[in-house]
Amino acid sequence: MSAIRTIPGMSAIADSYDAFLVDQFGVLRDGREPYPGAAETLVRLKQAGKRVIILSNSGKRSAENDRRLAELGFEPGSWDWFLTSGEVAWQLLKWEGAAAEGKTRKCLLISRDGDLSPLKGLDLVRTESGEEADIVLLAGSEGDVHPLVHYEDLLRPAARRGVPCLCTNPDKLMLTRTGLAFGAGRIAERYEGLGGKVRWIGKPFPDIYDFALDFLGRPDPARVCAIGDSVEHDIAGAAAAGFGSVLVATGILEHQSEDERRRLFAEHAAMPDFILPQFLW
Structure with missing residues (x-):
């Protein structure tokens, strides 16, 4: 992990990317409530002129997740699209239904x-x-x-x-x-x-990233950064797509040691560019 830079907040890397793909569970919220400062950090990213997609392995569609996040106190408009694996699957099934x-x-x-x-x-x-x-x-x-x-x-x-x-x-x-x-x-x-x-369908598989890139207008992948708490899904998916990546040390990795993280990097052949203790500005 010596090659991975630990950053205190998103402001340290915001200028290096044009778009951010932000995981929901483990980054913005746990199973009960938002993490302190997470809602404000989304707002600050938008104020910095960044495109923000919340990218989630949720089986629910995008609109349902939009509503739920707003009810938790996140400011509507602080993200450009809430893209879920459920939304991707619905669109694919809709197309397949028409073909049938x-x-x-x-x-x-x-x-x-x-x-x-x-x-x-x-x-x-x-x-x-x-x-x-x-x-x-x-x-x-x-x-x-x-x-x-x-x-x-x-x-x-x-x-x-x-x-x-x-x-x-x-x-x-x-x-x-x-x-x-x-x-x-x-x-x-x-x-x-x-x-x-x-x-x-979902992270780390390609369909969901194709939908995200289409929405963003097919930018240079090197100018896109994915943020998540899962090495298997967020970090490996970002690596396969050619994105930068930030591993947030909350969520499922909150209680794991440095050695356990090293083993995950080796198992999934993917390392983040940055480690962030918590999703803060």
Whole structure:
């Protein structure tokens, strides 16, 4: 980690980039509330003339996340777009539905808190049966409520039939009000283990970065910086896209040692350019 520069705040690097892709959970907020100073830091980035995309592995669509962040006290307009993996998947499914010429498909949706927004406006009919499903959509996890075996039992019939699965939240771990729990990415891994095929959408996979770059007008990737708390998702995804990156030492890495971080860098073949103790200006 000797080659990685630790910075006290975002003001130290703001002039080096034109656009910032900011993670939500672990950077702006934990499972309960915003981190102190995070809302102000977003405002300061916008005041500095920067383009800001909040880039999140959330299975919910962009508008739902916009609303939720504003309710938590973040200032609307301090980000240009809240781009979620759920939004990317919805757009892709919309396109696929049009290509299918109106043929209705049955979707086994796995989401959090009974959220049905991933299906709204799509030519998909919800089913709760893996035996009937034509497609599986993993939009969230209730790993703090149900054990992993609950999802295995639900998904096994679909996996045996070769039903395609979209995982719109690749995170293996998630922050909840009661602490860490397994995320939708862990459920997707089990679907693959059961013999199913998964299309992964979100960080660190390319679809979500293509959407972000299109929105930004295809800038030089070297002038874009990604900020997150996950080496596997935020830092590895930034490296593959050619972006700069900042690892924030809150969220899932808050209690990890320097040696544990080193092992993560080696495991995912990615190192951040900067380490930031907390998302502050």
